[in-house]
Amino acid sequence: MTIDGIKLKWLAGWRWFARHCSPALLATVLAAVIAGYLLFVPPFHGLADNGDFYRAQFVNGLYHLKGYSMLDYVTPKLGIMQYYNDTTAAVFSSQPLFVKLAILLNKLFYSKTVFDLRFMGLVYYVPYLGSMYLLTMVMTAPYRKLRSYLIALLIVFVFADSSFTLYFNSFFAEPGMLILMLYAFASLMLVARRPHWHPRILTIVYFVSIMLLIANKQQNAPLALSYVVTSIGLFFIFKKRAQWLWILGGIVGILVTGVLTYTLITKQFNDINQYQAFTHGVLLHTDDPSKKIAQRGVDEQYALMRNQDYYPKSFAAINPSDKSVKKGLNDKTGFGWIVLYYAHHYPQFHTLLDVAAGDMMITQVKAVGDYQQASGKPAGVQVTYFTGFSSVAGAFFPQKFSFDILLTIALLIVFLIGAYNDLVHHRVVNIVRFFLVTGLLTVFIFVPIISIIGDGDADLAKHLFMVPVSLDLIFITFIADLLNHRLWYSNGNIEEDDT
Secondary structure (H helix, E strand, O other): OOHHHHHHHHHHHHHHHHHHOOHHHHHHHHHHHHHHHHHHOOOOOOOOEOOOOHHHHHHHOEEOOOOOOEOOOEOOEEEEOOOOOOOOOOOOOOHHHHHHHHHHHHHHHOOOOEEEOHHHHHHHHHHHHHHHHHHHHHHHOOOOOHHHHHHHHHHHHHHOOHHHHHHHOOOOOHHHHHHHHHHHHHHHHHHHHOOOOOHHHHHHHHHHHHHHHHHOOHHHOOHHHHHHHHHOOHHHHOOOHHHHHHHHHHHHHHHHHHHHHHHOOOHHHHHHHHHHHHHHHHOOOOOOHHHHHHHOOOOHHHHHHOOOOOOOOOOOOOOOOOHHHHHHHHOOOOHHHHHHHHHHOHHHHHHHHHHHHHHOOOOOOOOOOOOEHHHOOOOOOOOOOOOHHHHHHHHHOOOOHHHHHHHHHHHHHHHHHHHHHHHHOOOOHHHHHHHHHHHHHHHHHHHHHHHHHHHOOOOHHHHOOHHHHHHHHHHHHHHHHHHOOOOOOOOOOOOOOOO
16 A cells, blocks of 8 residues: 555544544543543552541541551441431531532442442542543634644643542542532633533533532632632623623622631631641741740740641640640731731741742642552552653642742733733633633632641642642643634634644
């Protein structure tokens, strides 16, 4: 066969593939296979309990069976309570919606007395695949060119990374946050790029996803302000005053959810966060912490608590829950005190922000194991299967907060040019994209600041979870729009077939 004949056959095969498999379908199938193997094929993987799972387990009627493992191994089975459960929720959260659905499915298809962790994974897995489909569609449609399939592969490389999907087989709140953010991002961009494709339904999906995301975890309360910014673009899509009213209603819903999530934080959790903001923040990266806290009216003895957790794993110099600690420390070192302390010791605060920048793109939880004990793996071992993106991003992303600020300014300028061009030509897509990216960049910049002030460097990687998710979405948007020639013009020239 001649070279021309081979080329014609290849082109015919490519056209058949492109006709029957869209980029969105390709990304969804690949994500399904990659994540499905990790989550459901025995011995399946997940994340071991770091001590926080009780918040989602006991209140939803689950209890530990004999041999339950902490930190080292994933525990595949739990018991389902057969008696009245008087446990009350420790925190206000939307996470129980996912947990209760998993228990319901478990009872219907497996057992009424024993809970299989894979049902927790299934509850996240199915909507996750839907979010991957929508995200890929909004990044590639209406094209089925070679570059569109490359974008689909990039989305799989980033968001099918095991550092994200391992969360599904766990009782962490993060998987709900990931999926809800993907739905919110994709639905808002679809409203802009395909205004005749169910705009009202997509707008409802956007607002509901954002509100559930904020309510998912207490630390998400400040994100309400960021998502108000992302919502502004809707005013450029819907022009009627009646439509503006229900957009305002959605924005008010976001703010109310943020306020409720913040105000319903229990006193116990406030005490824990305040304590660790002091021991894992104020006392770190300073040569003489005792002198500095004494200058701010706190007894020097509390400098002994440096790096101490509220629930210490070993001997502690001072009992964090003691009444003397409450009186001598907690009553004196509230949010305002910590802000003023860092204002007077900015170099120390800047060092802590650099620590946060170093952990920003490390999405794989290092403190717990990812294997079951039956796998024969050593205790605490982490999965390396399909972790290429998180490994590269964690290793090579600059570990300086000043770089993050410069990157934010550069990205704002790039996307502002596209917004300006669309404004001049009476188009809306890149205007919506600009407000969406701006809101995500506020997450990128302000979440590390809030995390350091609110809880120091304790569990920093988990507190920063929405930062890499937001930055990854911006990264994919930049690459996809650059390849599709719509980075600065939303109706960029459509080229000939890339094949």
